[in-house]
Amino acid sequence: MHEKIENWAQAMLKCVRCAKCNSVCPTLEERGWEVIGPRGRIKMALGMLQGKISPNELMTNGQYTCLICNHCVEICPSGVECTEIILHAREEMFNRSAAPQTSMMLIEALEEEHNIFEMDQEDRTLWSMDVEDVVEDHLNTNAKIGYFIGCLGSFMGRLAQIPTALVKVMDHLGLDFTLLGEEEWCCGSPYYLAGGRELLKEYAEHHFSAFNNLGVEKVVTTCAGCYRVLKDIYTHVTGLKPPFEVVHANEFLVELLDQGKLQFNNGSLNKIVTYHDPCELGRHVGMYDEPRKLIQAIPGVAFKEFPDTKKDCLCCGGGGGVKGVDADLAMARALKKVDQAKLINVEAIVSGCPSCYDNINEAIKKQEANIRMMDIVEIIAEALGLD
Ligand code: SF4
Ligand code: SF4
Incomplete structure (x- = not known):
């Protein structure tokens, strides 16, 4: 920090x-x-x-x-x-x-409904259709592990496979975890990116107490942006420290791998894949080894690096709140990413952020490239045969 x-x-x-x-x-x-x-x-x-x-x-x-x-x-x-x-x-x-007006619109949405889509907070669990029973069993329960999903995974139907995959993996491994459901608000990153940082305090206090009340000791996120807000930015801006550890799914799953709890005995994936370092996980915090270790632990997977990788990784254009301000700029960067993936002939690009996922996936479709976008939790779930 x-x-x-x-x-x-x-x-x-x-x-x-x-x-x-x-x-x-x-x-x-x-x-x-x-x-x-x-x-x-x-x-x-x-x-x-x-x-x-x-x-x-x-x-x-x-x-x-x-x-x-x-x-x-x-x-x-x-x-x-x-x-x-x-x-x-x-x-x-x-x-x-x-x-800009687009940044202010996000802030207004947060003020109305505590999420960037201005949707009813009661719809926070609509993503869970494939894992409805599991989610019901874990909503607002007391547990040491809390899963913070984020607005994109919660409300964008085309990203629902990300929280679904992590929930399947945690359920498969018999982990006791809890979800906040409608008590999960946006992490507050639109305030931070627009410049209204003072407004983050209410969000920090809300999430600290919501997880604390359920006895949570470790919060896992699948969103690189939420991860940094919960782990560092709340403290940086407000001085308040989270009363729990904050980990990204990359770190969470590597720990399970190291402990021997995550095993791919019955699974394999025959794919050539690369990994895109989200800026919030890469250059901002240096989380380079964990996702590579996870991917390379999957039997059958061949791993290739992007020509520009780790600290030199090309930003996909999905961050900084820029997509709302200049969508063409955001897409131009994602198209460059796909060009690089084509150069190394990979079948899938894996990443650890729904924002990167969505932007790169859109570029893949625009180029009609024969490449699949995947989140790290998705590739793990598939390797475990949980898809
Ligand atoms: S790289 Fe040079 S120009 Fe850029 S911020 Fe640093 S000192 Fe300034
Ligand atoms: S977009 Fe340009 S100015 Fe902004 S952080 Fe990246 S390199 Fe720096």
Whole structure:
């Protein structure tokens, strides 16, 4: 987790304007415009902080098309916290009513219904049609393991296979787990990405107490964004610490593998697969080994790396709240991802984030590529014969 930056001007002035970051910025590559690159974004943020420029459409477009992919931070020789600075600029703009309308619409949805789709919270378990009985047995029960599904897995029918797969795996392994059902709210990431971070506190308090009341000691997520919000961002923004451990499914399943509880004795998958590192799990927290260990433990699977992988992995375009602001930009990045997958002749791209899944899957369909998008929990469930 990043330290809080107290002196923003100083943090921005650390930039020596070498432009190294520009060489890796996906939005700059797509738009070819200096103000839509890390160096330009920092310069504009500094100008706004010093009162030299006021928020305007150009600045909104610049700051809110950052994918928060952290590639610039990874490469910057001066240690400039570019993404933190961009998020701080968004906070300033939010407070001056200059956040984009699409970001504000998500916030309004959260205020109405505590989820990004503004759907009735009672419909939070509609995803569970294939595992209805199992889910009923685990709704709001006391258990040491809690599963935080997230809005995308809960409400987007085309992503329902992700929570379904993890629930099947946990049930198969006889694990005692609990689900919050309608007491699960959005993690609050739209507030953070839009710049309304103050509003996160209510979400942190709600989830900490909801899981705590059920005796949960470990919360597992299948969403890279929810993972980082629950594990780090609540604390970073509010100072409140989760009263439980937070793990992503990658870590959760590797632990079970190491303990000998997850075994593929009766299962195998004959597939050539690669792994896409979601920015929130890769460059932001360095979770590179766990998913690769899991995939390579599956009998029959041949694993290949993307040409750009791990810390150099190409962002799929699905993050940063950019899809709502510039859908074409998000898709352009996902199409590049599929191009790379075609170069290495894989049959499936595995990832650990519903946002990456959805964006890359859309690009696969656009290209009519003979590649399957899979979540890490799906490939594990299939290898166990649970599909
Ligand atoms: S790489 Fe770092 S120092 Fe160089 S321009 Fe980018 S942010 Fe500034
Ligand atoms: S976080 Fe990614 S998209 Fe945003 S400025 Fe840095 S490299 Fe560009």
